[in-house]
Amino acid sequence: MRGAVASGPAYIQSRGTAMPQSNSVGSIRELVLGHFREDLVALDLQENRFSIIPDLPVARINAFIAAGGQHDPALATALQEHGLLEKALRIRDELSSYENEGLFETRWTTPATQHSWHNPLLLWRTALTLWHTGIILKTKGYAGVVSAIKNTSVRSRAAQRPDNLQRLMAHLNRAFIIDISSNKCLAYSLALCLLARRAGHNARLVVGVRTRPFASHAWVEINKEVVNDDPNLRRKLAVILDL
Template identity: 35%
Template sequence: MDISITDLNTALRDHPNKGELQIVEALREIGAIQETCSTYDQVEPVKLDGFFEQRWMTPIVETVQSDQRHHIRSLFEVIRAGLMMPRTSLGRIAKSLTHNRTLHEAAAISNESNFEQINNLMCSLNKAFVWDFSGNKCLTYSYALVRLARRRGIPAKLVIGVRTRPFFSHAWVELHKQVVSDAATLKQSLAVIMEV
């Protein structure tokens, strides 16, 4: 997950027959890379100079010990969110999260404890996310993470941002106004259209 796209493109330039590389096939199969079809298809509008571009993947988190209950809840949320996404709208998502909001948001829980707990939730969710077939990975992941976090009294927020030219939309999770499930600079690159 942490391979540099520049390094990958450099490695590919040294091999004339790119199709024979097993790493390329493996990365293509899991959806981490695909052939570049647009020179501007990233969160930050930068021109791509190679054959491949990076796609959204589950966030890299520190490996933690978690119990089986976290994995089961994460799997349930991934399946639930994956089934819901093709048949819903942003309005319904916002309504369900607003209705689902816990009273613990105002509780005086230390920020450090919240960040540690959400790291544990993301670790479990990453393992369960192989079962996602929704087609809208960032929104499904963010929705599931917010539901899991709020169930534990963590005041996480689902945020959706867009860029108009060229069009690009993305969903992420924030905790205490800090992005926890993606790059910290997302709000500088995208206009927020929904925060719930």
């Protein structure tokens, strides 16, 4: 699977500044942040909107948070312009910076699989999950994504068959023709994550971002390994959600 460019939430760019936090499913409430090179990317879950504040060092962001928003009026103004100031001031964790490298292709395809036989019942369940995923994205956006992951626990199962995940992706590939979302990589990855969790896999949904130009992309990881995409995505993008 390759990346989808800025599909889904709108995004806004300003000249100014931004904020930090823990982006795991248990701690997310209103606002999540990522830092790509020297740009801050904020995802407002309530508004389903990305905002970009360029040329903002991580140290400045963390100092602003630690001081409760004091001593940096320019940063406070930039956040206020995006409607993010109050939400940012409720963040308590520091924002980390990552050295991103490599070329990220802004092109999306479903992943290749080694499984060709299809089970009608599993295909139906996969299609139903995909349909529900599309409804979530259209009506609730990223807030719905967080809620869906939070409410889908990893089911306790016996030892997994080695080809189980390949089976899920093969069925999802076939069902994907009915996808109704405008954010294909997110719809596919959310559906796969939910299906994998129900099948007993400890799957995580990860969303990364980049700037100049802006792009967001979603993928699934199991045991810290990408299962449906480029294995080096964490080196190429800044992670803003890890659910």
